[in-house]
C-alpha cells in the first residue's frame with residue numbers, strides 16, 4: 001500500500017488504530033516488571049490500562065532507567081531487546097534524559113520518514129527536481145558505566161543500517177557526503193557540507209536542517225568562511241583544517257577547479273548584502289525545510305531575510321521519546337502549521353491544560369479520538385520501548401481535523417515557566433511578549449531580537465524577571481536608535497503583554513519588581529551552545545533554553561552583559 005493511502009486509512013479510523021496499538025504494546029510487554037508491578041496481569045484493554053497505570057514524568061521512571069543503564073537486561077520496561085539508550089537534547093526543557101531504544105523503533109522512524117517523503121513528493125510534484133543540501137551533524141556516542149551505548153536520536157538514525165543501506169542512493173538525492181554527516185567535529189562537518197553544497201550549487205533545490213536554528217547556523221558559518229570555501233572551489237582543493245580522511249576522500253571525487261563558481265560566491269557573499277543570500281547562491285532552491293514552530297519560530301524572520309522569502313516548510317513533530325506527527329499541508333503559512341499525529345506509532349493521550357491541579361488524575365486523560373476543538377492539552381505517550389502514560393512536556397492545541405484525526409498546533413514546552421509569586425509565565429507567553437516588544441520598538445529601528453532567554457531573579461527584593469537579549473541589526477543605520485529609551489520601552493511592552501495575574505502581583509501586590517532586559521554581546525548564545533555541546537549536547541538537536549536555571553549558564557550570560565534596562569513604569573492594570 002502507498003504510504004499516502006495508509007495515512008488516509010489510519011486517519012479515518014483513528015480510534016481503532018489506537019486501540020490496536022495499545023493492545024499490541026500491552027500484550028508484547030505483558031511480562032515486563034513495570035506492567036506486573038502495576039497489576040496489569042496481561043490485560044490489554046483500555047479500561048484496565050487507564051485505571052491501573054499512573055501518569056508519570058521522567059523522575060518517576062528514572063530508577064528503572066538507571067537499572068537499564070546499569071546493565072540489567074531483564075525485561076523491566078519493554079520485552080523487546082534494547083538496542084541502546086537515547087539521550088534527549090535536554091536543552092529545551094533543561095533536563096537531559098536517557099531513554100531506551102528497542103528493536104523495531106527505527107522501523108517506526110523509517111515509516112515516519114517514508115510518510116513524509118511521500119507527502120513531499122505529492123505536494124512538490126510540480127517543483128524542479130534536484131538535490132537537497134541538508135545540514136546534519138552526529139555526535140560522538142558514549143557508554144554507560146555498564147557499557148551500554150548512549151546516542152542522540154539523529155546520531156542513532158544516521159548510523160543505523162536503515163540509513164546506511166541507502167547510502168549509495170543518498171548521494172544522488174543529497175549534496176552532503178555521508179562521511180561529513182558522520183564526522184563528529186562540528187567545524188569539519190559543517191565546512192565540508194557547505195563546500196559540497198557550493199560546488200554543486202545549481203543542483204540544489206532545497207536546503208534543510210532538523211531545526212531552523214541549524215539552517216541559520218549554516219548560513220552564519222558561510223558568512224564567516226566564504227573566502228576559504230571559495231578558495232577551495234576555485235582550486236578544487238580541500239582546506240587543510242579538514243583532517244578527516246573519509247571526508248577528504250569523498251570531497252576530492254566531487255571537486256574540480258571551478259574559478260567561475262568561486263568568483264560568483266565571492267561576489268555574492270562579499271558585496272556586503274546578506275539579504276537573499278540563499279537565493280543568490282542557490283538560485284534553484286525552491287524552499288527551506290526545518291522545524292520552525294515552537295521555540296524555533298524566533299529564527300523565522302532572519303531565515304526569511306537570508307532567503308528573501310523562500311517558503312519555509314516545517315514538516316515533522318518528533319522527540320527522542322517518540323515520533324508524533326507530520327504537517328499534512330507542508331506549504332501552508334508558518335502560523336497555520338499543524339501536526340497530525342500518526343496513530344500507529346504509539347498510544348497517545350491528552351491531559352487537559354486547564355486542570356493543572358488534577359493533572360495526575362489518570363481518569364482525566366482524553367483519547368486521541370476524543371480531544372476537543374480549540375482546547376489545549378499536554379501530550380502523554382505509551383510506547384513500544386516501555387514508556388507508559390509518560391508526560392512528554394509539550395502543550396498542543398487542537399485547531400482542525402483531517403478525516404477523523406485531530407490536527408495540533410504546537411503551543412510550547414509546558415515545563416518552561418517563569419514564576420516569582422502566583423503568576424506563571426509560559427514559554428509561549430514569553431515568546432509572544434518578546435515578539436510584540438520587538439515589533440513595536442525594534443523593527444522600526446532596523447533591529448531584531450536574534451536570541452533570548454530569561455531568568456526569574458529572586459536575589460533582589462522583590463524578585464523580578466530578567467530577559468537576556470542578543471540583538472542584531474538589519475542595516476548599518478543607527479540613526480534614531482536610543483538604546484536606553486527603546487529597550488526600556490521594550491521592558492514595558494513585555495510587561496503589558498503578560499497576563500492579568502502577572503500585572504496584579506506586579507502592580508497591586510508589588511511582589512514582583514520592574515522587568516529587566518540585559519543586552520548581551522553578540523555571540524553570547526553561541527557560547528551557551530558551545531557550553532552545552534562541551535557537556536555532551538548534540539548540535540543538531542540543540543534548542544536554546546528560553547529560561548535558564550543553571551548557575552553556569554547564568555555566569556556566561558552575566559559576563560557578557562553590555563547594558564541593563566528596566567521598565568520605566570508599571571504596566572496598566574485594573575482590578
Ligand code: AMP
Pocket residue numbers: 088089090091092291292293294295314316317318319320321392394410413541
Ligand atoms: P529532544 O529533547 O531533542 O528529543 O527534542 C524533542 C522536543 O523538541 C519536543 O518534545 C518538542 O518540545 C521539540 N520539538 C520537536 N519537534 C517540534 C516541532 N515540530 N515544533 C515545535 N517543537 C518541536
